[in-house]
Amino acid sequence: MPLWLRLAFKECLHHRSFSFFFALNLALGLFGLVAIDTFKTAIQADLSLRSRAILTADLSVSGIRPLSEAEQQQLQQTLQQALPTGAQLQQTTERTLYSMVRSETASRLVDLQAVEDHFPLYGELELQQQGLVNGQSAKRLNTAPEVWVYPEVLAQLGLKLGDSLQIGEQSFVIADVVQKDVGTSGIGFRLAPRVYLGQRWLEATDLIQPGSRLSYYQLYRLPADIAVASVAEALREKMVDNRDLRIRTHTEASEDLLRSLNNLNDYLGLVALVALFLASIGATYLFRSFLFQRSREIAVLLSLGLSPRAIWALYLAQLLILGTFAALLALVFARLLLPVLPWLLGDFVPPALDLRLNLRLFALAVLLGLGGSLFFCLPLLRYLNNLRPAVLFRENAQPTLRFGWRGLPAYLPALLLYGGLAVWQSRSWWIGSLLTLAFVLAGSLLALGAYGLLKACERLLSGGGLALRLAIRSLARQPVASVSAFIAIGLAVLLLTLIPQLRNGLLAELDYTSTQAPALFLFDIQDDQPEALKSFLQKQQAPLQTLYPMVRMQLTHIKGQKLSRQNPADASRMTREQRRQASLQDRRHNISSRQDLLPSEQLMAGRPFSGTYDWAREAPAELSLSQDLAEELKVKVGDRLDFDLQGVAVAGEVANLRKVRWTNFEPNFRILIQPGVIDDAPKTWIGTVAALPDDRKIALQQALVQAFPTLSIIDVSHLIVQVLRILGQIATILQGMSLIVLLAGFAVLYAIASYQAHERVPEVALLKVLGSPFGLIRRVVMLEFALLSTLAAGSGALAGLATASAINVWVFDSSPWVWEPLLPLGLVLGCVLLGVMVGLISTSRVLATPPQRLLGG
């Protein structure tokens, strides 16, 4: 083993306290990222293992219309060509639709799944009566009017097994209850529980009307040795012009599911990055103090003939050893604490996740650990060149490393590393760069604030007692230590203030909305029903609040440029923005038509619609786009958009851009088209009924379902409750992660405090020799840490409130701002107590040492 490596090991072992704190500090920062990645990997593994059972097939072709005869033939031909001769292809069809079902006393929205006998091609359902059911099991769904329902359907409609359930015009017998479903990921929340029925009985319900929001699935099970992706590719090539048909493999289906969860993971990851950043600041400070203390011995090594390169290698090796140790420690923390995560995340995760650590995670942790320690600490090694070993010959001088501000540019790679990590974590150049910039800005402002506040305190408190004067001098005259600790605590408190403040803002917004929100949301209103519905509701003394037509149109061209089908295989390599834009281009848009803006809308650019569309002019129809959609599609007023409306080309031109307040639960649309354009198109209507007392609401819903069986109804208050619950859960998770940030912040404070205490040994000894009572010295320490914690936490809390208020105004555009002073005040108070405790603990040994020992060295 080379000498430098041996010396590095010895340094790590000999300076156990430094090694431990360095690694612990970094491990705290790494823990969050490691935990999130473990969680992400476990979900990925779970979904990929169950991907066929989730799609219930190898391959699906789906759309919102039935496949034409020609398309069916083309599909079959292509599949046969892709398969070896004689290979068996199993297939089945499925139709799904949201609809109301009712019992004698109640009704509710359900997710209807109309299946054939071969369902499911993969996986199995667990039914209460029949037990496990797969594609081969005998089923009566297609022979008798029977349904399998989710347990909540029974509970909510007051039904039991064997009772009848009305779906549209057909009554069904509840034959079984689904205990464990196939084709669901277990992730996220469901808008409605499922009800299974036979394909042939769907027609009998009479729910299929023009404009019905029905989805058609053609599902295939391929022979085991066939590459599903290449078959899907062949299909996509053949059906390149059928953009409204969606071809998905089982892996793409599970990736789609993962993507929704990834958004939460990404934001958690960004908070975890803050913890890593703070931990890196702490590690830098610790290493800086360590190098400073090692100055003399480094000089001795140089004087003994060890080359500067070997010294570099020595400390580089030490950083590598400690970085690896930190990674291992983070993995241990993750192993111990990960079992809590599914409990915290609740609905967001599938049950029974395998949260074991693996080699990839180990590699990631080590890589991040090494990155964190090397990028932040390596710049310090350049100061080794300034060390003057000749000072060893001087009687009253020691060779010491001098660190200066001029070395700051050397931290640019560290900043780039964090920028890169932020982009990687958020999978968005925009969010990643914004976060990095916000970080630099917040860090710089806090640093400047810290410096200014300390200098101001030094001046203002110069007339105070001795303890206060000594405390403030100590803080102000060791600016690197004070400012580092200030930034660490300040940033942690900023985050801890920001997250609940934003959550409270959103909750207040939803709470405010819920008092004005409609009672019921009615959709799937057929084109011939509005008048009858209006008079029905009039009679019920619950008039329609709003009623708007709705068509689904596929975007075909943007500014004259044809949009092509997005290959889902590329999606995993896309950034968040690219994916979002691709999905916007690929998606069918719900488009409505009205002349005037709603109170929740504001005209931002362009002009209102000129009136009813004049067919004689043959000009493009006027469009009104929500501002966010216009930004995503990169269009402005005057740009042209072309759509496909059930085979008919519709040309549009952006006439204006609107700002929409989405949280108001009104039927808002991202695209509005000039009145007169879709009057004759096959469409449905969407409407709302104003707030009603609960008992009247239930009775009205029941009456509506009986009178209009094809109508779908959402109880808005239930929806708000669900949204609030999920929002609360997300906030709790983010808050939990922020606590890790605070912990990392205090670890930094402890690290700095204990090293400062060590460096101040002679000063404390001198105070004792000069006759300062022990109480005075302890008071100095307490005041110092109380002052630092108050200033840092106070600045962090103020910055957090300011940021939350700015986000509220500029991003959410919310009006009800909730000022909650108790939380930031509590945080500041908690930080001060914790800070004083940390100060006393970290300096206790130095304070208790007799002065003669301290001076004797």
Added chain:
Amino acid sequence: MSTQQVILAARHVHKGFVMGGQKIEVLKGLDLQLLAGETLAILGPSGSGKSTLLGLLAGLETPDSGEIALRGEVLSELDQAALTRYRARYLGIVFQQFHLMRHLSALENVMLPLEIAGQSGRTVRQRAVELLEQVRLGHRLDHYPHQLSGGECQRVAIARALSPEPELILADEPSGNLDQETGEQVMGALFEMVRAQGRSLILVTHNPEQAMRCDRQLHLQHGQLV
């Protein structure tokens, strides 16, 4: 003596420092010759430039003008890597404040210069043990500096300085931090080993008695050796 080889030569060495905006000339055209196996004492009051001279002779600093040559090689013409090799191969340094590596045992401290010079294996350990036994610390091999007395630390430092068998030992007040009795013991050990191994020695000291144990004595006055 004149037939002996000159091991170290300093010619017209000037060295100064800028302090408070003023240049202070410490060494003013200093000349020095040291023969192989010769021991030389340099005496001088505090601030006379002894430490500066030692720093220059050790190749840790460079003269403003003039030259220092060890075994005929001019130090200022060597690059950093060659200077490092020069220190490892030809120089042993004993500091007033011992400057032992705190996290290395006595034995490891003595082995260190040999390992720096690229040696390894049993012979390195054997040589270090022998040297520590010669300074009567054979029973303290695995003790760390904080477990040793000041005199013991300095004896470890002497053993360390001699371990790579350097041709020249630079000793900076080796007994300066020790009481008189311990100091004499330490100096006894130093002279004994230097003479036994036939090394050259430059001893910087305040102590005229210790200086007299050297072959030659020079005084550093007004930046020159007299």
